[in-house]
Amino acid sequence: MKDDRKNKTQLIRELEEMRARVSVLEAENAELKAGSDNSVTNMAQRSARKEIRTHIEFIADFDVIEARAVNISDGGISFETDEDLPFEMRFEMSGQPHYHRASLVWVKRLPDGGYRFGLMFTRPEAFPAF
Structure with missing residues (x-):
C-alpha cells in the first residue's frame, strides 16, 4: 500500500519496524568492524595484547x-x-x-x-x- 493511503497508526508501526531493522543492521555492522582485527584502524586504537x-x-x-x-x-x-x-x-x-x-x-x-x-x-x- 502506498504511504499516502496509510493511516497514522500504520505509518508509526512501519517506522518502528524500520528503526528496529536499522538498529539490527548497525549492530551487525559494528560487530563486523570489531571482528576485523587486521584493519589498520583497529590496530591503531587497540592496546597491546x-x-x-x-x-x-x-x-x-x-x-x-x-x-x-x-x-x-x-x-x-x-x-x-x-x-x-x-x-x-x-x-x-x-x-x-x-x-x-x-x-x-x-x-x-x-x-x-x-x-x-x-x-x-x-x-x-x-x-x-x-
Whole structure:
C-alpha cells in the first residue's frame, strides 16, 4: 500500500519496524568492524595484547538494568542498554593477585558452544559513606 493511503497508526508501526531493522543492521555492522582485527584502524586504537592462561572469578553486581528490545524471534531476543554491565574480577598473573572492575563490551559465541567476553577495565567505585 502506498504511504499516502496509510493511516497514522500504520505509518508509526512501519517506522518502528524500520528503526528496529536499522538498529539490527548497525549492530551487525559494528560487530563486523570489531571482528576485523587486521584493519589498520583497529590496530591503531587497540592496546597491546598479552596472552595469559589463568582462572578468573567474576562477581556481577547487577542491579535492575533498563534495556530496550531491538528484535525477537522464536530463538531469542536482542536488546540495547545505555547502562554498563559492571563486574568485579580477580585473577593471578605472574603469581600476583589482580583485582579489577570492568564493564562488558562484547560477547562472541564460540564454535564449541562456549563464549568469549571482552571487558573494559574501569575505575573502582568509591565505597559509600555511612
